[in-house]
Every structure is written in C-alpha cells, then in structure tokens.
Amino acid sequence: MSGQDEVMSRISEAMERGQQGDREVARQLFADIWKDLTPEGDPFHRCTLAHYMADVQDDPQEELVWDLRALEAAEQVTDARAREYHASLSVRGFQPSLHLNLAEDYRKLGDLARAREHVARARAAVDALDEDGYGRMIRAGIERLARQLD
Incomplete structure (x- = not known):
C-alpha cells in the first residue's frame, strides 16, 4: 500500500x-x-x-x-x-462490493426489492473488477446472493 x-x-x-x-x-x-x-x-x-x-x-x-x-x-x-x-484502485471498483453489502443488509432486513436493486447495481459494475482472487470473490458473492433472492 x-x-x-x-x-x-x-x-x-x-x-x-x-x-x-x-x-x-x-x-x-x-x-x-x-x-x-x-x-x-x-x-x-x-x-x-x-x-x-x-x-x-x-x-x-x-x-x-x-x-x-x-x-x-x-x-x-x-x-x-x-x-x-x-495505484490499482478506482472508485468504480468500489461499487460491486459496496452494493453487494447493501444488498445483503436489505436481505437481512427483509426488504427483498431493495436487495435485488443493489444486486443489479453490483452486477452493473463488476467489469471494474480485476480477474483476481478479490474480483472472483465479489462476483461469486453477487451471484450467490442473487440466487438466494430468486
């Protein structure tokens, strides 16, 4: 760092x-x-x-x-x-994780519509993630939560 x-x-x-x-x-x-x-x-x-x-x-x-x-x-x-x-950071790269966390928060609170909205926003920004361990972890988390919400 x-x-x-x-x-x-x-x-x-x-x-x-x-x-x-x-x-x-x-x-x-x-x-x-x-x-x-x-x-x-x-x-x-x-x-x-x-x-x-x-x-x-x-x-x-x-x-x-x-x-x-x-x-x-x-x-x-x-x-x-x-x-x-x-040097590797970009603001857009924060979005998938931030929205994944919000989606999970809303899921826990029973607001599934908002949870789905934030999953969609996380998915819309995944192209900002690298194809590394962190990127794979966030992508997997988004897809796992999306399946739970379906």
Whole structure:
C-alpha cells in the first residue's frame, strides 16, 4: 500500500482487530476514528472506515447505516485520491462490493426489492473488477446472493 497515512494506519488496526474476532474493540476503535473525521474531511477515509465498521456490527440496521455511509462517501472519492492510496484502485471498483453489502443488509432486513436493486447495481459494475482472487470473490458473492433472492 503506497499511500499509508496515519488515519489509514488506525483504520487498518481496527480492521485487524475485527478480523481477529474482537468486534467490540474494533467498533470502539472505528468510532474513535469516526469522531476525528469530519463530514468535510477525506471521503476516502470515511468510505473505508464505514465499509469496515459495517462488518463489525451485530445489528443489521446498524450495518445498513454504515454501508450507506460508505456508499455516500464513495460517491465523493476521486480516482486520483484512491490511487494515492494504491495505484490499482478506482472508485468504480468500489461499487460491486459496496452494493453487494447493501444488498445483503436489505436481505437481512427483509426488504427483498431493495436487495435485488443493489444486486443489479453490483452486477452493473463488476467489469471494474480485476480477474483476481478479490474480483472472483465479489462476483461469486453477487451471484450467490442473487440466487438466494430468486
């Protein structure tokens, strides 16, 4: 990661705690970082934090709130800013994962129409993904959820 900065280092630490199963600590770390970010601040930081904060929520409604925040922030990120962090990133490449997460949130909450809408939006952006492990994982997740919703 070429553009590591202090905020991204803190976000990475919280992500690691969540991936290790320490969801409560991760939520607190993310919440502390979120307090330091302002609505006018770096949308890349807000998008990244919200995307991963959603993953450590126990309440599906809270997960949805954070995933919506991630999508809103992503709409403000430029490709140039994303590439500052890593040369391979593009904003359009965020869309399949963001919409997959929203589709899953809506499925959990029983709003199948909105879930299908976000599956369609995720599918519409999959061409932005590389043919690598991450791209295959997101594509498989989209298709798996689409089958569940049919």
